[in-house]
Structure formats: C-alpha cells, structure tokens
Amino acid sequence: MDEKPFQAAHISEIEGRLVDGGPLARRPVREHFDIGAFGVNAFTVAEAGEGLVEAHDELSGGADGHEELYFVSAGHAVFSVNGEEVDAPAGTFVFVRDPGARRSAVTAAPDTTVLIVGAPRGRAYRVASWEYDSAAFARYGQNDYEGALAAFRQGLAEYPGNAGVLYNMACVESLEGDTVAALGHLREALASDPESVPGWATDDTDLDAIRGDEGFPL
Numbered sequence: 682m683d684e685k686p687f688q689a690a691h692i693s694e695i696e697g698r699l700v701d702g703g704p705l706a707r708r709p710v711r712e713h714f715d716i717g718a719f720g721v722n723a724f725t726v727a728e729a730g731e732g733l734v735e736a737h738d739e740l741s742g743g744a745d746g747h748e749e750l751y752f753v754s755a756g757h758a759v760f761s762v763n764g765e766e767v768d769a770p771a772g773t774f775v776f777v778r779d780p781g782a783r784r785s786a787v788t789a790a791p792d793t794t795v796l797i798v799g800a801p802r803g804r805a806y807r808v809a810s811w812e813y814d815s816a817a818f819a820r821y822g823q824n825d826y827e828g829a830l831a832a833f834r835q836g837l838a839e840y841p842g843n844a845g846v847l848y849n850m851a852c853v854e855s856l857e858g859d860t861v862a863a864l865g866h867l868r869e870a871l872a873s874d875p876e877s878v879p880g881w882a883t884d885d886t887d888l889d890a891i892r893g894d895e896g897f898p899l
Contacts, residue, residue, distance in 0.1 A: 688714055692754075692794070697725060698819075704731050710796070712812070719800040720747065720809055723754070726788045733758050733788050733795055739780035745809060747799035751775040751786070756793025760786040810840045814849065826853050844874035852887035863888075864896045871898050 695713045697706030708723040710716070726733050739747045751760070753769045760767040760775050762784045767775055769786070777784050786795065800806040813836025820828035830853055836846045847870035854863035867888070871878045882888055882899050891897055 690714075692723060695723070698815075700724075704728060705733065707815075709812075709815075711808075717806070719798055719806050720812075721796065721798045723794055723796045725755075725792070725794040727792055729788050729790050729793075731788050732785070733793060734760070734784065734786035734797070736761075736783060736785035738783050739777075739799070744780070745807065746780045746801045747809075748780065748802055749777045749784075749797060749799040751777070752796045752798075754794045754796055756788060757790035758786045758793055758795055759789050760784065807839055810836050810843055810846060813839070814845065817849065817853075821853060826857050829853050842869070842873050844870045844878060847873060848878055848881055851891075852885065855888050855890045858890065860891050860894060863891050864894060864898070867891070868898045 690713065692708060695708040695710060697708050699706050704726050706725045708725065710721045710723055711719075724733055734751070738744065739749065751769075751774065753771050753773045753775075755771050757771060758769045758773075760769055762775070762777055763782050768789075769775055780801075813832050817829040817832035817836070820826075820832060830850060833846050833850045833853070837843060837850070840846060847866045851863045851865075851867035851870060854860075854866065867878075867882070879899055
C-alpha cells in the first residue's frame with residue numbers, strides 16, 4: 682500500500698523537550714514529520730516573563746542564513762528585532778527577513794507557544810547544526826557517548842569545521858578516554874573559532890581528563 686501523501690498531528694502529540702533544564706520546551710516539529718524543505722519548531726513556556734526565543738541572528742554561531750517566520754499560536758509574546766519592540770498576542774506573525782537582524786522574544790502571558798519556520802532564500806535548506814547537537818546532547822545525557830559522537834559526526838559532515846561540533850566531540854572523547862581524538866578535535870575547534878573556544882573550555886569538567894596533557898592547546 683502506498684504511503685499517505687500527508688500526515689497530521691496535534692501539537693500535544695509532539696513531545697516537548699526541555700531546553701537546558703527548562704522552563705523553555707521545544708517541540709521538534711521538523712523531526713516529527715521528517716520535513717526536508719524547511720526548518721520548523723514550536724517552543725512553549727508555561728510562565729509569563731520568561732525567555733521564549735533566545736537572542737540570536739541567523740548568520741553567526743553556526744546559523745545558515747535563514748529567513749524566519751514566527752507565529753504566536755497561544756498566549757502572548759513580546760519580540761525585540763534589532764532593538765525594536767513588537768507586541769505579539771496570539772495570532773500574530775512576525776517575519777524577520779534579514780538573517781543578520783538580532784531577534785529575541787519573552788512571554789507576556791502564561792502558556793505561550795511560538796511556531797518558528799525558517800529556510801535560506803535562494804538555495805536548498807539543510808538541517809541546522811544545532812539540531813545535530815540537540816540529538817547528541819540527548820544521548821550524552823543518557824551517558825550514550827557513542828550515540829552522541831555519531832550524531833556529532835553527522836553534524837560535522839554537513840557543517841565541516843564547525844567549532845561547536847568539534848568542541849563538543851572533544852568533550853565526549855575526553856570522557857571516553859580517547860585522548861588523541863579529543864586533543865585533535867579541540868585543536869581544530871580552536872583554529873576554527875579562537876575567540877569562543879577558550880571561554881567554553883575554561884571551566885568545562887568534560888575536558889579535565891586531557892587538561893594536563895602536554896598537547897592541550899589552551
């Protein structure tokens with residue numbers, strides 16, 4: 682029998698995953714439907730006055746130059762785009778065309794949900810690097826270091842030289858006792874982003890096993 686040409690799901694059927702321990706929960710809409718043409722996620726916060734969309738642009742930190750459309754499906758949010766405030770009660774669209782624009786949002790009412798759709802203009806979409814990180818961190822949290830490394834390798838194949846992916850691989854390899862691989866990936870991460878990596882590594886206990894090695898680059 683042919684596969685149906687559509688899928689349907691209520692938002693409650695897509696399990697929310699707490700981001701860094703909460704209170705922000707991400708519903709992985711893209712992964713749920715295996716969407717390959719654009720990125721889409723839903724984020725929910727139960728309390729007012731909390732962060733809903735972290736401050737970011739779509740050019741730095743491994744971003745891929747996306748245009749982004751935000752839709753507040755429930756509750757009430759307040760956006761900031763390049764310093765300009767946008768009041769966004771339920772039913773409001775906020776479209777950020779410029780990938781370089783700095784944007785963020787906070788909740789102005791309990792149980793606020795925002796749906797975010799993004800893709801680059803004029804070229805094919807590819808899965809964002811942070812989605813590979815998210816999958817890896819879920820396995821890392823279960824002490825499944827091999828599973829985490831497999832997810833990071835997928836991310837590195839799509840985003841060669843990405844400092845965040847390389848650094849996180851070094852951390853997991855350090856925990857596994859693979860000193861040679863950990864030092865190699867840490868050096869690559871440092872070469873890729875010499876400004877950020879030293880700060881990441883300063884108090885990161887994941888690197889303690891290799892910190893005293895003569896090949897440690899920091």
